[in-house]
Amino acid sequence: MGPPGAGKGTQAAVLARDLGLAHLATGDILRNETAAGSPVGLKAKTFMEAGRLVPDDVMTQLVGEYVVKAAKANGFVLDGYPRTLPQADALQALLEGASIVLTAVVNLEVPEEVIVARLANRQTCPKDQRTYHPVNNPPGKPGVCDACGSALVTRNDDSEAVVRNRLRVYRESTAPLVEFYKKQGLLKSVDGLAAIPKIVLAIKGILDEAQTAGPDSGRGTGRGETP
Ligand SMILES: [Zn+2]
Structure with a gap:
């Protein structure tokens, strides 16, 4: 978890690569499933084409199949x-139904003013949507995507007013989520201002510790999570 621009995608990609996990990004799944024309993908497409948010139940259906498959791997x-x-809630029900246990919920904490500054300068690859930042996460060659060599662009929706609105929406919709995972002792906060390799190390440490503690220890019991 983390606000837009906190570096979730960057961290998830590194963790997936280093630990051999499937990186399940909702944007990618939506693109895959609509392109493949699967029933749930087509359902999601009707909402997106109408300019509406994909409803929670459709999102869960989309993500759920990937989760179950990846958990078996x-x-x-x-x-x-x-x-x-x-x-x-829907994810919880799905996980319980498939006997899958979450190891941890990592919350990348970054102050809003920092997010505004980051996103205002963010560069995106128009081809594969990878994001870079001239200071925090620069591409090997300035202005060029490392993965595909396309020229990077700064998106219009990375304007300050749009970014502030996205942050407000994020805050309002995810504040209850933070509480939800805190109560289960799963929420682990990480300083999202640290350098990317340091954040990676911190998250790996959290995952190691959570795995050592065992899948069932403390779940739902409020076991001494540090405030
Ligand atoms: Zn690219």
């Missing part, structure tokens, strides 16, 4: 889901 890192309390 080597595990997964969810990126961009759940985003609302109803989605978290």
Whole structure:
């Protein structure tokens, strides 16, 4: 978890690569499923084409199949889901039904003013949507995507007013989620202002510790999570 621009996608990609996990990003799943024309993908498409948010139940259906499949393999890192309390409830039901246990919920904490500054300067690859930042996460060659060599662009919706509105929506919809996962002792906060490799190390430490503690220890019992 983390506000837009906190670096969720960057961290999720590194963790997935280093730990051999499936990186389940909602944006990618939506693109895959609508392109493949699967029933649930087509359902999601009707909402997106109408300019509406994809409803929670459709999102859960979309993500759920990937979660179950990845859990049977080597595990997964969810990126961009759940985003609302109803989605978290639905995910919980799905996980319980499939006997899948979450190891941790990592919350990347970044002050809003920092997010505004980051996003205002963010550069995106128009081809594969990878994001870069000239200071925090620069591409190897300035202005060029590392993965595909396309020229990077600064998106119009990275304007300050739009960013502030996205942050407000994020705050309102995810504040209950933070409480939800705190109560289960799953929420682990990480300083999102640290350098990317330091954040990666911190998250790996959290995952190691949570795994050592065992899948069932403390779940739902409010076991001494530090405030
Ligand atoms: Zn690219």
